[in-house]
Amino acid sequence: MSSSKVLMPTEENISPPAPESSAVTSSHESSQEETEKVIKVNDLNFAYDGKKDVLRDISLEIQGGEVTAFIGPSGCGKSTLLRCFNRMNDLIPTASITKGSIEILGTDIYDQYVDEIELRKHVGMVFQKYNPFPKSIYENVAYGLRIQGIKDKATLDQSVEESLIGAGLWEEVKDRLDASGLGLSGGQQQRLCIARTIAVQPKIILMDEPCSALDPISTATVEDLITQLKSKFTIVIVTHNMQQATRVSDKTAFFYLGELIEYDSTTRLFGSPAVKQTEDYISGRFG
Amino acid sequence: MSQSDPSSTPSADSKIRGGQFRKKGFTVFGLDLQDFIRFFFSGNASLAIVILVLICVFLAREALLFFPDHHQGLKAYRKSGQEFVDFVGDEVNDFTILYSNANVAYYAELNQTSLEQDNLLAAYRAVQSLVKNETSRVRDRLEDHLDDLEDVVDDLEEAEEDLAKLDPAVDGEKIAELKKEISELNAEKQQLEPVIAELRPELRKASETILNNSLTWKFDDASLKLSEEQREKFREAVLRDEPDAQGDHPYVAELKKISAGKKAAAAEQLVDFKATVTALRDAAKPLKSLHSKLKRVASEAKRESEKFDTAPGRRAALLEGAAKTSDPEEKARKIKMAEAVMIKEPDFATLTQPLYAAIPEHKAIAEKMRTEVAALVKQLPEKASTQGARERLKHARKAERTFDSTVSASLKKMDKWNHDKRYSVIGSVTAFIFGKDWVTNSSWHDFYGLLPLFTGSLMISIIALVVAVPFAVSAAIYVNQLAPVHEQNLVKPAIEFIEAIPSVVLGFFGIFVLGTMLRNVSQVEWLSWVPGFPMSERLTILNAGLLLAFMAVPTIFTLAEDALNNVPGAFSENSLALGASKLQTVLQVVFPTAMSGIIAAALLGFGRIIGETMVVLLVAGNKIKIPDFSEGLGVIAQPAHTMTGIIAQELGEVDNGSLHWRALFMVGMVLFFISLAVNYGAQKILIRFQKV
Ligand SMILES: Nc1ncnc2c1ncn2[C@@H]1O[C@H](COP(=O)(O)OP(=O)(O)O)[C@@H](O)[C@H]1O
Ligand SMILES: [Mg+2]
Numbered sequence: 001m002s003s004s005k006v007l008m009p010t011e012e013n014i015s016p017p018a019p020e021s022s023a024v025t026s027s028h029e030s031s032q033e034e035t036e037k038v039i040k041v042n043d044l045n046f047a048y049d050g051k052k053d054v055l056r057d058i059s060l061e062i063q064g065g066e067v068t069a070f071i072g073p074s075g076c077g078k079s080t081l082l083r084c085f086n087r088m089n090d091l092i093p094t095a096s097i098t099k100g101s102i103e104i105l106g107t108d109i110y111d112q113y114v115d116e117i118e119l120r121k122h123v124g125m126v127f128q129k130y131n132p133f134p135k136s137i138y139e140n141v142a143y144g145l146r147i148q149g150i151k152d153k154a155t156l157d158q159s160v161e162e163s164l165i166g167a168g169l170w171e172e173v174k175d176r177l178d179a180s181g182l183g184l185s186g187g188q189q190q191r192l193c194i195a196r197t198i199a200v201q202p203k204i205i206l207m208d209e210p211c212s213a214l215d216p217i218s219t220a221t222v223e224d225l226i227t228q229l230k231s232k233f234t235i236v237i238v239t240h241n242m243q244q245a246t247r248v249s250d251k252t253a254f255f256y257l258g259e260l261i262e263y264d265s266t267t268r269l270f271g272s273p274a275v276k277q278t279e280d281y282i283s284g285r286f287g
Numbered sequence: 288m289s290q291s292d293p294s295s296t297p298s299a300d301s302k303i304r305g306g307q308f309r310k311k312g313f314t315v316f317g318l319d320l321q322d323f324i325r326f327f328f329s330g331n332a333s334l335a336i337v338i339l340v341l342i343c344v345f346l347a348r349e350a351l352l353f354f355p356d357h358h359q360g361l362k363a364y365r366k367s368g369q370e371f372v373d374f375v376g377d378e379v380n381d382f383t384i385l386y387s388n389a390n391v392a393y394y395a396e397l398n399q400t401s402l403e404q405d406n407l408l409a410a411y412r413a414v415q416s417l418v419k420n421e422t423s424r425v426r427d428r429l430e431d432h433l434d435d436l437e438d439v440v441d442d443l444e445e446a447e448e449d450l451a452k453l454d455p456a457v458d459g460e461k462i463a464e465l466k467k468e469i470s471e472l473n474a475e476k477q478q479l480e481p482v483i484a485e486l487r488p489e490l491r492k493a494s495e496t497i498l499n500n501s502l503t504w505k506f507d508d509a510s511l512k513l514s515e516e517q518r519e520k521f522r523e524a525v526l527r528d529e530p531d532a533q534g535d536h537p538y539v540a541e542l543k544k545i546s547a548g549k550k551a552a553a554a555e556q557l558v559d560f561k562a563t564v565t566a567l568r569d570a571a572k573p574l575k576s577l578h579s580k581l582k583r584v585a586s587e588a589k590r591e592s593e594k595f596d597t598a599p600g601r602r603a604a605l606l607e608g609a610a611k612t613s614d615p616e617e618k619a620r621k622i623k624m625a626e627a628v629m630i631k632e633p634d635f636a637t638l639t640q641p642l643y644a645a646i647p648e649h650k651a652i653a654e655k656m657r658t659e660v661a662a663l664v665k666q667l668p669e670k671a672s673t674q675g676a677r678e679r680l681k682h683a684r685k686a687e688r689t690f691d692s693t694v695s696a697s698l699k700k701m702d703k704w705n706h707d708k709r710y711s712v713i714g715s716v717t718a719f720i721f722g723k724d725w726v727t728n729s730s731w732h733d734f735y736g737l738l739p740l741f742t743g744s745l746m747i748s749i750i751a752l753v754v755a756v757p758f759a760v761s762a763a764i765y766v767n768q769l770a771p772v773h774e775q776n777l778v779k780p781a782i783e784f785i786e787a788i789p790s791v792v793l794g795f796f797g798i799f800v801l802g803t804m805l806r807n808v809s810q811v812e813w814l815s816w817v818p819g820f821p822m823s824e825r826l827t828i829l830n831a832g833l834l835l836a837f838m839a840v841p842t843i844f845t846l847a848e849d850a851l852n853n854v855p856g857a858f859s860e861n862s863l864a865l866g867a868s869k870l871q872t873v874l875q876v877v878f879p880t881a882m883s884g885i886i887a888a889a890l891l892g893f894g895r896i897i898g899e900t901m902v903v904l905l906v907a908g909n910k911i912k913i914p915d916f917s918e919g920l921g922v923i924a925q926p927a928h929t930m931t932g933i934i935a936q937e938l939g940e941v942d943n944g945s946l947h948w949r950a951l952f953m954v955g956m957v958l959f960f961i962s963l964a965v966n967y968g969a970q971k972i973l974i975r976f977q978k979v
Pocket of ligand 2: 078079080208
């Protein structure tokens with residue numbers, strides 16, 4: 001497999017080392033063409049215990065306004081990379097990136113001056129296991145705004161409604177906003193979690209296998225939702241399900257054993273994979 | 288042994304039970320080792336349950352027998368007319384509260400004018416007695432020598448007088464004797480005088496040393512600023528105060544004179560007040576004497592009633608004694624005594640007749656008194672110059688209203704009262720549960736009322752809970768959610784260790800450290816706005832509550848920590864991913880989710896607190912009285928007794944099977960049920976919590 005070390009970039013995602021980007025730059029200062037690439041991973045290594053790298057030499061750029069899918073066999077580091085984007089890995093005391101950097105909206109997010117709480121307001125996340133808080137539907141959606149100190153009832157009402165509409169849940173729950181979020185069906189709960197995430201109005205939404213706990217019908221609904229959300233958000237989705245990747249994503253990245261094997265437009269990656277491992281994986285020969 | 292049908296069980300094996308599937312190895316009646324091991328364990332488990340049931344049954348039997356006995360006692364209380372007399376007693380008691388408030392108010396006013404001098408005098412006495420104590424060794428020696436010298440001088444004078452009376456011609460021998468005695472006494476005097484002359488400066492020096500110590504003047508803080516001159520005068524006065532000093536130092540004498548003068552002047556000013564107070568006391572005289580008269584009547588009836596109740600027992604004892612003695616004369620005497628034992632029920636109608644007869648008299652007295660008292664209370668001064676007096680006057684006015692309504696109530700009750708009216712069993716239960724008095728070993732009547740003990744227990748527990756819950760829950764939140772691992776490993780065992788402190792040790796701490804500290808802190812002037820401050824007692828509801836709070840912290844902490852631990856980590860993760868800070872996550876997601884578990888923790892903490900005995904016994908002050916809630920929150924500065932404390936305190940001293948003994952068991956039952964209810968509630972809440 002060592003031969004597969006070659007990363008096959010398309011013409012647009014060769015990542016040139018950007019020395020000036022290590023300085024803290026606000027998204028306002030960054031130039032127009034850079035905002036197109038909302039996430040830039042530069043030669044990243046990551047270790048949970050500070051020693052053994054579970055991600056190695058990852059470099060990729062994620063285009064704004066697109067859906068990017070991460071695929072690969074279990075344990076290859078998809079979730080780990082995703083959780084690097086909103087620094088959720090910080091919750092594990094010993095975990096850290098050991099090499100390289102990540103720029104989001106032109107800012108190095110592992111810079112010492114970056115407040116990860118501020119970052120997470122811009123980079124939302126939807127988890128595999130839907131997990132509404134044991135609060136009412138309304139409070140679940142309003143949560144992100146409330147913790148930002150927004151108390152005005154009208155603002156909250158409006159945001160809750162817009163977010164629920166955005167998550168395609170409004171029609172189903174508008175009459176019982178005060179009912180517990182835990183009383184909904186699985187698919188509804190996941191969409192509630194999506195509503196909760198978009199209420200904060202992030203630029204990027206990270207989704208870690210958002211459908212793996214759902215039945216096929218709910219999965220279809222959520223997939224529809226993802227394609228709709230594309231117009232407003234940049235979405236990165238981890239999935240096990242290759243049909244899903246082909247259905248929802250514009251670009252796909254294939255990971256294997258902590259390395260990025262191939263990254264290309266979804267049609268090309270599934271249609272004519274450049275690397276043998278990718279082909280083996282998508283044709284179901286392993287994984 | 289089993290019937291075997293050869294047609295259906297052709298094999299020879301089938302003749303044994305179990306056939307080819309028969310248990311292997313050692314069996315008894317078809318039970319093998321596995322079964323016996325199982326029996327062993329289940330036996331142990333059921334033994335615990337059996338013992339628990341036995342304890343419950345024993346407790347319940349002893350406790351429930353309380354009610355018939357209590358009922359009996361209450362019936363006697365009514366039959367003998369004691370109940371009736373206590374109607375008057377209530378009036379007298381309420382009046383006494385009124386009167387003592389007015390009286391104290393008067394003296395507060397009276398002493399107020401000379402407060403400055405009295406304070407100075409008190410300060411002087413404090414220094415004086417301190418110096419006296421500290422120099423007692425020298426002082427006592429000086430005093431002894433001075434006494435001796437005085438005796439010698441007296442003897443000398445006497446001898447010289449005698450000598451002068453004697454005629455040298457006749458009593459030559461005696462004169463010689465006396466002369467010898469005089470010379471001896473003189474010698475003794477000469478010996479004593481230098482010693483005394485030496486001791487005086489020694490005492491002076493010792494006293495000066497004490498006076499130079501600033502601690503001696505420690506009372507002299509903000510409240511009483513002694514001027515340099517006053518201090519100097521106190522010094523002089525103390526130094527002058529040798530055992531044989533005559534009169535006071537002029538400065539002290541002056542203070543005393545001024546004080547007395549001011550008091551006299553104040554007394555003149557307050558002469559109306561004094562007259563009112565005296566008139567109040569006089570107004571109560573007829574009622575009080577009627578009360579004591581009726582008390583004698585009822586006591587007599589009660590004695591008769593007791594005699595009757597114990598008669599069969601005494602008679603049986605005498606007969607038994609007679610059967611045992613061999614001496615026929617003794618036997619005959621005992622039998623005769625036994626026959627003399629009255630078994631006839633006393634005639635309560637006759638015995639209580641004087642009570643009924645006293646109704647009109649009482650009515651006249653009480654009506655007259657209430658108008659008099661009402662008028663007199665109106666005459667009490669509206670304004671008072673001291674805060675204390677104002678408070679007291681307010682209380683007196685309030686007590687007047689209470690007194691008045693008590694009189695109305697008593698008059699009504701007396702009219703309706705009948706010594707022969709049935710006392711319902713329910714009445715005996717309510718008399719226990721809602722009884723306001725717990726009085727035992729009384730010469731009048733024993734009351735077994737739960738209320739003072741219950742309120743004591745409840746208040747202490749509430750204080751403990753109010754203090755412990757925030758403390759323990761915050762600690763749990765910190766340890767579970769915020770603290771780094773090494774701190775968790777330090778704080779958790781430390782808090783859990785509190786559980787290991789013997790409660791008697793905590794009680795000690797409560798008496799000698801916390802009690803004193805609380806009282807001293809409460810004396811601080813700028814804290815006087817705190818309800819209940821300044822406190823006069825060391826052993827109070829507050830003190831016990833604080834200690835119990837400390838004891839409850841580990842229980843609540845551990846359970847609350849568990850509850851927080853049970854909150855799925857995903858909630859935290861989701862919240863953080865939405866851009867919440869750790870603290871926001873804890874307060875808005877984790878804590879509300881763990882709420883019911885935390886409530887259950889608090890409930891179980893309450894169970895722990897209300898059952899605690901040692902600390903409350905040592906620290907709560909053990910005063911059997913419903914705390915006076917009229918002081919609002921300040922009520923926590925009062926002492927109280929508790930349900931656990933009373934059992935621990937009294938159970939050792941009562942006779943097995945007596946009413947008092949049963950009453951204590953009943954209190955135990957109440958505790959048992961409270962604990963049961965609390966635990967049940969906590970379980971319910973926990974089960975609901977697990978469903979989330
Ligand atoms: N919290 C963690 N601590 C240590 N190792 C972890 C942790 N989470 C994941 N890993 C390891 O990191 C590697 C990548 O895991 P992950 O990113 O979850 O894979 P994927 O999402 O692609 O299935 C795996 O080998 C996994 O065992
Ligand atoms: Mg994963």
